[in-house]
Amino acid sequence: MTEATVRAEDTAEYWNGRSAGHLPGMLGVEVTEIRAGIARGRVALGPAHMAPNGFLHAATVIGLADTLCGYGCVASLPEGATGFTTVETKSNHLGTARNGSISATARMAHGGRTTQVWDAEVVDDATGKTIALFRCTQMVLYPKG
Numbered sequence: 001m002t003e004a005t006v007r008a009e010d011t012a013e014y015w016n017g018r019s020a021g022h023l024p025g026m027l028g029v030e031v032t033e034i035r036a037g038i039a040r041g042r043v044a045l046g047p048a049h050m051a052p053n054g055f056l057h058a059a060t061v062i063g064l065a066d067t068l069c070g071y072g073c074v075a076s077l078p079e080g081a082t083g084f085t086t087v088e089t090k091s092n093h094l095g096t097a098r099n100g101s102i103s104a105t106a107r108m109a110h111g112g113r114t115t116q117v118w119d120a121e122v123v124d125d126a127t128g129k130t131i132a133l134f135r136c137t138q139m140v141l142y143p144k145g
Contacts, residue, residue, distance in 0.1 A: 007075075010035055015071045024067040027060060031071060032103075037111070039072035042103040042125065056096045056131075061122050065091065065134035068106035069118035073138045078113050084138040087115075095131040097124040102131065114140050 008014045012031040019025040027049070033040040041064065043049065049060040066089060073084045103125050110117040115137060122132040 009075050012041075019067070023063060027063045027067075029064055029067045031068070034071055034075050036076045037072070037108045039068040039075070039106045040104070041068050042101050044101045045097060045099055050098070055098065056102070058091070058093055061093065061102065061132045062089070062091050062134065064102060064104050065106065065120035065122055065132065066136060068104050069120055069134070069136050070138070072106045072108060072118060073116050076108055076111055076116065077140060078111075080142060081140045082143055083141045084116065085141060086136055087139045088137040090135050092133045093131065094133070095124065095129055097126070097131060100124065100126040104134075106134075109135075112140075116140060 012034055015031040015034060019029055028043050029041055031039065031041045043060065043064050049057060051057040102122055104120050104122040106118050106120040108116055109119050117135065117137050120134040121130055122134065123129060124131050
């Protein structure tokens with residue numbers, strides 16, 4: 001792909017539109033940047049993102065990180081691939097946020113023909129502190145036959 005070629009999948013607007021009516025949209029994931037090998041986004045926190053104890057629910061953090069890794073995977077698929085499916089995820093939760101917003105940057109650590117591995121770092125926007133590290137492995141899918 002050349003610099004002049006921009007696919008719909010490579011724009012934040014495209015992914016924000018696709019999120020509507022699905023889990024990323026319900027979580028309030030806002031994609032701010034996407035291109036081959038990287039995706040960035042954020043979530044403005046509200047009561048629905050919290051666990052009953054008042055702390056940020058781990059599912060919110062994982063939802064943001066996993067969404068960006070998945071969207072980045074699609075923007076980075078090898079030629080001929082039609083999609084992906086997640087085969088493994090792992091998260092380490094190092095802190096929390098109780099208000100404001102959280103952001104994540106997802107980066108492709110491995111981009112092969114049959115698998116991709118993505119790492120995401122989630123930060124509390126108010127403090128800049130890392131609150132979670134996330135890694136997932138994606139199996140790249142091709143048409144049958």
